[in-house]
Amino acid sequence: MDSTPNECVIQASIVEHYNDGILMGRALAESEPEFQNSNYGMIPAKESLFKEMLKTVRIEAGDEEDCMICLEELEVGFDASRMPCSHTFHGDCIEKWLRQSHYCPICRFEMPAN
Secondary structure, three states: OOOOHHHHHHHHHHHHHHHHHHHHHHHHHHHHHHHHHOHHHOOOEOHHHHHHHOEEEEOOOOOOEEOOOOOOEEOOOOEEEEOOOOOEEOHHHHHHHHOOOOEOOOOOOEOOEO
16 A cells, blocks of 8 residues: 555654654753753852851741741741741751752842852
8 A cells, every 4th residue: 555645744754753752862861960960050059158147037926927948837936047038938948948059949039159
């Protein structure tokens, strides 16, 4: 059975897209280790400075909000960490964040970087 010209074009297109997918997969596989080692392009904050810049604040009644890193509630009576931009997080959450990125996860306030 002979293929029509349209069927030949469709088959060629399928083969071309399949080959493009293979090439893309190879390129991603080759670049993945380099990308992972680059810390995803993020620059950590200078730890000695961010620890000085974070203020410990006690969460008061009416001030309850969620930590926007872990999405858990900052409960009344809890000692949280406030950045200079006034955003508040669990201390462990924001310290871990700042070891990866020197930006506030909410407003992109820039902390001193390494």
